[in-house]
Amino acid sequence: MLPERLKELRLAKHLTQEDVANFLGITRPAYTAYESGKRQPDDSTKMKLAQYYSVTVDYLLGVNKTPAWATQQQVTDLKTWLDDPAAMDGFSFGGAELTEDEKDKLKMSMTQIFWNRLNLKRMPINKDEGGDNK
């Protein structure tokens, strides 16, 4: 998932692999390996990339995917709510309206909260008291 994101974001800004490699302070082949999925950048590099493209690390990793246990009804509910213009209408940020990009980021976060909420209902965290100590 991370390779696709990197390529998508890079091409959207009309940058070459060398441009990004120079920004990161690494060589071209090293960055190529990221987009090829052969190697993975460390945390520091990932955070640099996320800030460079103004996205979250979660987005780079593809965390905001629909979980496997999601029902079709839940997917529909989420989409309906996110696509409702009223959801973020009048939602100002320190006096200034949100841009479309910012709304997208906010929707991504809300999507994550949405699935987390359902996940908590499905798998409440409870300590495993009963061990295998015969």
Added chain:
Amino acid sequence: MLPERLKELRLAKHLTQEDVANFLGITRPAYTAYESGKRQPDDSTKMKLAQYYSVTVDYLLGVNKTPAWATQQQVTDLKTWLDDPAAMDGFSFGGAELTEDEKDKLKMSMTQIFWNRLNLKRMPINKDEGGDNK
């Protein structure tokens, strides 16, 4: 930053290092190294942990910190807005109100958007046309 987060989240759930290690499918010492900061979990493990604790990977990595270039005025503006109860008043999510935990997560995302917005004004992305081709 990640070590502190892991310990903080684990203790909040009253879990032992072994509990988390078993969940991740690794040994106790391996997980201990994460909290000690001696080793770093791979992406897959980080995503597991983020979902386990219902937080974002950005939060685990400490991305939502105040940037170094932030002015005191900006910090104050952000805090004032986030602390305003009206900011998220009447903000329902598919009919259900947000919990305090969910509001915190949303505030974290908005904080990130806030700093990203200011960062874009400071450092607009422009391709480096002028190379060193003498």
Added chain:
DNA sequence: GCACTAAGAGAATCTTAGCGT
């Protein structure tokens, strides 16, 4: 010029085993 691949050195990680509280 841009993107990809190969080989070698270097660095990080995991498990097993053992120590301290």
Added chain:
DNA sequence: ACGCTAAGATTCTCTTAGTGC
């Protein structure tokens, strides 16, 4: 019980050098 450390083997990453479009 819980948490931390040491040593060995395994695995991954980075740079340099070279190929194709």
